[in-house]
């Protein structure tokens with residue numbers, strides 16, 4: 001509600017508290033803070049506006065006297081009138097009711113918090129699933145943007161499935177992974193998250209069950225649940241999803257398997273070739289379609305991973321999802337789905353109802369990037385960087401976490417799935433870390449049960465910060481353990 | 485299913501029919517055309533592959549003999565086996581069932597058709613709601629892209645509400661229209677269509693009714709209906725929506741008014757200042773929130789339109805939607821919502837579940853475009869161009885449609901709402917036009933009842949083509965009228 005944009009002026013003739021009262025009044029009278037809106041706490045006001053708490057209190061008292069705000073017994077201060085409602089009758093719509101009764105579930109509160117804190121100045125992001133800005137290929141991107149700027153002749157709505165140039169580039173690109181497809185069977189989406197969104201809107205009845213690994217990235221989302229579907233989690237071992245458990249779980253309501261066979265999020269597990277065959281055979285037998293989310297494939301460290309399930313799919317039973325978010329730029333918002341043409345057509349039609357296609361500039365830039373060969377070169381460099389980062393991180397863990405946690409050594413991707421040996425409150429850990437400017441991703445947001453894991457990413461934070469923050473994390477863990 | 489990418493080679497030693505059979509076989513064996521897929525007709529094959537129909541027939545006979553495809557009694561040929569299913573048992577998932585049972589409604593078939601035909605080579609688009617590529621500001625865009633390429637330091641996920649730079653630029657920009665907002669109360673979306681999508685997912689219970697003008701752009705979409713809501717249409721006169729009818733229609737299930745007061749799509753009507761006040765007062769009295777879709781505001785021709793409803797909204801009851809699709813570039817996929825902060829926060833959270841934010845490049849380009857002042861300059865020029873186009877189009881209508889139709893002379897936007905005097909089948913008209921390479925938007929897709937209107941856009945087609953196509957359109961209308 002408050003950001004760094006505005007602070008009261010120390011040099012103004014108007015007293016600080018009056019400036020603050022005026023600022024709040026404008027928020028109220030412009031309709032940004034409607035009647036019923038809860039104000040920030042006094043402490044938040046004081047911190048962000050950089051004034052004493054007593055100044056805030058005086059400002060709020062003034063507004064209370066004017067009848068604009070009121071302290072509630074439940075704690076907190078809310079807007080009860082606006083400048084106009086004092087003159088005539090208040091007629092604000094009851095927005096709270098609207099917000100609460102909307103169809104889609106809100107994000108998990110921890111995720112809302114993470115989404116917000118990630119942009120807080122100075123915070124160290126230990127969990128972020130993204131490549132560090134310091135590894136961004138600025139020069140290459142500049143070159144490509146120049147080229148695109150010379151070639152762009154117009155920028156209208158694109159074809160439903162996405163620009164034909166990019167679809168062509170993608171169908172060439174996935175050949176590397178043994179996937180044969182024409183551009184007609186490729187749909188460009190605004191990131192692979194949107195692929196999941198379109199699938200939930202387009203190909204499943206309400207009462208469906210979607211099976212996935214336990215834990216899974218998918219569990220941190222509400223995409224399918226918001227449309228009335230259920231998720232079911234299946235355990236994993238170090239070779240991937242447990243096939244027997246999978247077999248026993250499939251029943252009439254099971255409509256899809258969502259899986260991340262390659263450098264799984266959050267566990268980092270790489271499914272073996274053998275396990276892949278088992279999964280494919282089982283799904284084939286059960287006629288169970290598969291969504292293969294291959295976001296991390298390019299990020300192998302020493303050795304190429306086995307080919308995707310899709311490469312062995314002779315029946316059009318795998319919907320294959322890719323993205324450039326993890327290896328090039330999440331802000332591009334470009335991903336793709338490869339699958340049977342009838343399914344792609346259906347999803348494209350729904351995409352035309354969701355956003356009329358993805359950004360033309362992003363699409364033009366990405367096709368150039370891939371076709372120029374710069375993409376391939378850049379990823380090679382990135383891999384070298386990630387090996388270094390993983391090794392350093394493992395060393396840091398050896399140093400500080402040996403006695404308090406266990407972990408895997410990932411062969412690719414971004415994640416170390418840190419399992420604390422003693423059960424402590426991860427909520428408390430999350431909170432205490434936040435207070436010290438360290439942001440972690442609690443494992444529970446990905447899991448079907450409470451767990452004592454933390455997803456550590458070695459891809460994002462500066463290497464120096466990684467060490468200091470992990471050290472501090474270990475200390476806080478020990479502190480909490482001692483308390484409990 | 486077929487595109488221009490592949491044609492059999494005339495110079496190859498392999499006979500044409502064999503090449504075609506091989507081509508189809510690959511589609512089937514790669515899983516793009518799964519079992520159950522309906523093939524294109526013989527005529528379509530012949531046309532697109534540029535061969536005789538007899539060649540196509542021979543190719544299909546070959547595949548039938550192999551057991552891969554089958555002619556159906558209902559007409560049409562479908563895939564019945566794939567290369568592997570002939571060896572072992574076929575295990576293709578039943579995709580048809582999946583596609584049919586998905587939650588979201590498909591687009592209207594006319595709209596699916598339009599979405600497809602718009603990209604057919606040589607077609608003249610008489611209905612397209614977009615600025616002609618010939619008016620695209622190539623030089624200005626080039627300049628901006630260069631600037632952006634020099635400044636982009638990274639490209640990660642953006643803040644939930646969108647880049648702070650662009651939100652700042654937008655909150656400055658809307659001041660021009662009397663709207664006061666801070667960047668905290670602005671949400672960047674991937675086009676204004678996505679704004680509607682987020683609203684349908686985020687702030688309404690299933691059984692809600694949304695009121696809108698009759699006809700309305702909104703009626704051509706299924707966004708709200710797919711989530712279980714209803715649309716109700718209210719008539720218009722030349723001053724805008726009918727307020728008495730609106731008053732009588734509001735009941736307990738009415739949750740929103742969606743309105744396009746400025747250069748309405750599809751009628752082109754500009755709501756008067758007085759009517760705006762009446763609508764606002766009524767909605768205030770009824771506590772009925774308003775979505776004001778202001779996509780066409782900048783496209784006034786002689787005279788600025790009245791200020792938006794939002795500019796007079798003292799209670800935070802208006803959610804204001806803007807976009808650059810209509811005046812700058814639809815391929816940018818950038819729009820915005822301005823509203824009470826609590827609503828914006830909720831929508832931002834849902835956007836994080838839909839696509840994790842809009843393209844960073846698009847956002848960077850647009851903020852530069854606006855802040856540099858180039859946007860303002862470009863729109864001035866565009867307006868001059870559109871005046872010329874409107875005038876010419878009206879002249880053409882005078883020439884060819886005087887006896888067969890009525891129309892408005894729009895004061896802005898893109899659209900002329902052509903009403904045919906005699907009732908004829910617009911479906912037939914649509915079809916006959918398509919066959920002659922003319923694409924029209926039948927009025928019925930926007931309406932709650934069958935009508936005999938056509939939405940003509942003077943913004944898209946080349947001016948020469950506008951004349952030839954409109955002339956031909958008039959002839960076809962006369963032809964059909966004579967027949968009926």
Ligand SMILES: Cc1ncc(COP(=O)(O)O)c(C=O)c1O
Pocket residue numbers: 129190191192193194217260265293295322323324325326330334335839840
């Ligand atoms: C497995 C997986 N799939 C999809 C996504 C979404 O990525 P995007 O929408 O940026 O492509 C993520 C991001 O964390 C992921 O880990």
Ligand SMILES: Cc1ncc(COP(=O)(O)O)c(C=O)c1O
Pocket residue numbers: 355356613674675676677678701744749777779806807808809810814818819
């Ligand atoms: C009134 C109105 N609103 C919204 C849109 C959607 O535009 P976009 O999503 O490109 O911003 C259109 C496009 O035709 C329109 O006419």
